[in-house]
Amino acid sequence: GVRDAMAQEHAQHMQRVLELQGQNMEHCEVYDSRTQVLEVNRLKGIQQSGKDVKGAIQRFQNTRDSCEGGIDEVEKRLREVEEEMRKQYEDIMRQWTEDNEAAEKQIKALEEKAKIATKEMEEHVANDSAATSGQKRAVVDGGSETVAETRRQTHSVLDKAHPSLEAARDNDERIYQATLEAIKALRPE
Numbered sequence: 076g077v078r079d080a081m082a083q084e085h086a087q088h089m090q091r092v093l094e095l096q097g098q099n100m101e102h103c104e105v106y107d108s109r110t111q112v113l114e115v116n117r118l119k120g121i122q123q124s125g126k127d128v129k130g131a132i133q134r135f136q137n138t139r140d141s142c143e144g145g146i147d148e149v150e151k152r153l154r155e156v157e158e159e160m161r162k163q164y165e166d167i168m169r170q171w172t173e174d175n176e177a178a179e180k181q182i183k184a185l186e187e188k189a190k191i192a193t194k195e196m197e198e199h200v201a202n203d204s205a206a207t208s209g210q211k212r213a214v215v216d217g218g219s220e221t222v223a224e225t226r227r228q229t230h231s232v233l234d235k236a237h238p239s240l241e242a243a244r245d246n247d248e249r250i251y252q253a254t255l256e257a258i259k260a261l262r263p264e
Contacts, residue, residue: 131179153261160254171240178236185229192221 196219
């Protein structure tokens with residue numbers, strides 16, 4: 076009777092519990108399987124992200140190394156250009172000094188020639204006092220013309236040489252200063 080009904084109900088209830096436990100086990104296995112798949116995918120994603128980061132770091136380092144090499148080359152060339160410009164400036168200044176000294180020597184030689192001509196004229200006039208006044212006048216005029224011509228030549232050389240030498244020196248100085256400014260503008264701060 077009642078016991079059998081209860082035993083049967085209990086057996087059904089136990090059967091239902093076993094079924095539910097079986098379903099629960101299946102759900103747990105599915106859940107565990109899905110969890111494992113998700114965990115494996117997550118780990119793969121982390122590994123791939125790590126590889127991507129390492130690759131980006133390597134590309135950045137390669138780019139940086141390349142840029143630093145380029146900067147070193149630019150700085151090296153800048154130093155070379157600066158040295159070349161310094162040497163050119165020194166050569167220009169040396170040449171200008173030599174030209175200036177040569178012009179001064181030429182001027183001094185012409186001045187000395189004028190002094191000698193004047194002295195010779197004065198000696199000639201003094202030695203030739205017995206000559207007629209017409210002859211004296213011709214000698215004086217001739218000597219004066221020689222002195223005047225020598226002075227004109229001296230002044231002509233001076234007038235021609237000085238402005239061109241000054242202009243050349245000023246031009247060389249402007250070129251040198253412009254070059255230095257250009258080099259400074261290229262140099263990194």
